[in-house]
Amino acid sequence: MAKKVALLQGNEACAHGALYAGCSFFGGYPITPSTEVAEVLSGELPKIGGKFIQMEDEIGAMASVIGASLTGAKALTATSGPGVSLKQELIGYACIAETPCVIINVMRGGPSTGMPTGPGQSDVMQAMWGTHGDHAAIALVPASCQEIFSETVRAFNLAEKYRMPVQVLYDEIVGHMREPVEFPEPGELEVIDRTAPSVGPEAYKPYDTSFGDVPPLAAFGSGYKYHVTGLNKAEDGFPTTKADLVDAEERRQISKVKNPTALADIESNEEYLTEDAEVIIWAYGSTARSSRYAVNELRKEGIKAGLFRPITLWPFPEKRTAELAKQAKAIVVPEMNLGQMILEVERVAMGACKIAGVHRVDGEPINPGQIIAQVKEVL
């Protein structure tokens, strides 16, 4: 049987990806350019016995997602820059309370209201450093409507597997653009559920590290009674101020994402003609599509260009970026902000090659011509 293909907007593909991943709860608040995610789920979730709630504000939306997740639902919210800013305290809460959840950020410009109907990529540092305190972050940056579908599924998988909030960031261009999206058959994409406790309620501790860096998570209402807090906590979930326990807890929450096995699992990149490339265009989201076009044009002119496209933006693809910096004469980083991920590229490259940015914050996409011009200048 032929697969179902639909002409979907990125935001609609996101909603369908969430449903595929088993999302049963959405708490959101209207904000351009993400609202279509909510609109689709308001119609679809009730059909499968799920719950859609339009909350009273952005903070409430994020809080409801945390409540639903700890009670066993795969939970989602979708918003844009100003909404993510309001959600930040609770994103940190989800980090420390180790609560799986997915936050969609359809990026527009900023700061503040910016240009609500224009694209931006200026929340990429915020995805890592937006909430206060030391913490790990996972952020995915799909570049097409099909990829928004599959990356939303992967975001749920990572959230469930690593017991933490996962952000999916795509710019308004991909969010509102329409492309054919092929619906995977059930089972075609992996769907991961959180590890349930293997011990009974009496022996259960919500942050029991004897099961590894990611403790099993029991759902409230399933017979397990435990304590969850935004304070630094011990294994039993109750707050602690004991220095050694706090230190171990803080470090574990980062190492559960940054250990080599986890990194290999979480990292995802696409490379195009990088093998012999003398200049690497390092680009993500819709900007990577202009970059791919630029690579082809440059190759026609005999310039050995290649594209490195991170699909997982955080944790930052340090190893591969460093390798490419050694291989290439230059790395060009186009992004719809005034220079954010380029700072990470510079940090990792440690002066191994020239690095130049192409930046645009006027609400217009970066076009291949701009990238080509910068490549020629830097070489």
Place this chain on the structure above:
Amino acid sequence: MTSPAKTTVLGLTDEELIHPGNRACTGCGLSVLYRIGLKALGRDCIFVVPPSCLTVMQGLYPISATQMPVLNGTFASTAAIATGVRAAMKRRGKKTQVVAWAGDGGTSDIGIQALSGALERNEDIIYICYDNEAYMNTGVQRSGTTPRGGLTTTTPYTGKQEQSKNVPEIVAAHNPAYVATCSASFPLDFHDKLLRAKEIKGLKYLHIQTPCPPGWGCDERMTIEIGRMAVECGLFDLYEIIDGTKRLSEPSERLLNKKQLRPLQDYLALQTRFAALTEEQVAGMQKRIDERWKCYREALKEEGQ
């Protein structure tokens, strides 16, 4: 209390404080309110406006709808920003009227905490909520004031299941200096209520039902008619609360003499947003209206005795 003086169309100032050709949708109820409201408020004002249709109406550079200073803040903060402006204005020794002007989402949902704080402090500001009963600026999502049964893009099949928040009553429970309800279809009533609000110290709250043709699913030429019907059906009551005493305003007050209110169905039938309502639901809504008006009449009788 004696009936206050009434402005007629001829009595309105000729001075226009908004420019023609703004970005409001055709038939926008807010554009009527903004034009007439500014005539009542005059030039010595500063506006605090959150993201809303009013922001859109104010326009994109270089086309601007307003000649007034505007602090276009963030969504959750209207009354709080107005608080800061008021305090600093006072320090400057200025009596400039600080007018917070927000939509229903910015007032009843994300902005209610800031509003409640300002009410508790009884800030000397005018707070206007133009209530078009959904998030119209982002494309018609349900809000706290969307009526039960109302179809929106986030209540797409059966309409909103919850009862709407009665924001003027929530505000009134804070016991502020002045509370009034208004309708975009009675702009002169709104005008005169603003004139009264200007004379009162403390927080003045005006809640305006504001028909929105694209959001409500009605003809653009019906804006005024629909708002009028909401009042004539006894659905949306115009009143003032001054010093804790509630008094129906003239367009609603005159309904007290009618034996029968206009049926609610007349109002609902003109709007596609009510297409999902069942006959029982409509009957239930009608019953609640009738009961409320029975209470008004009985209260009036008691007053008369």
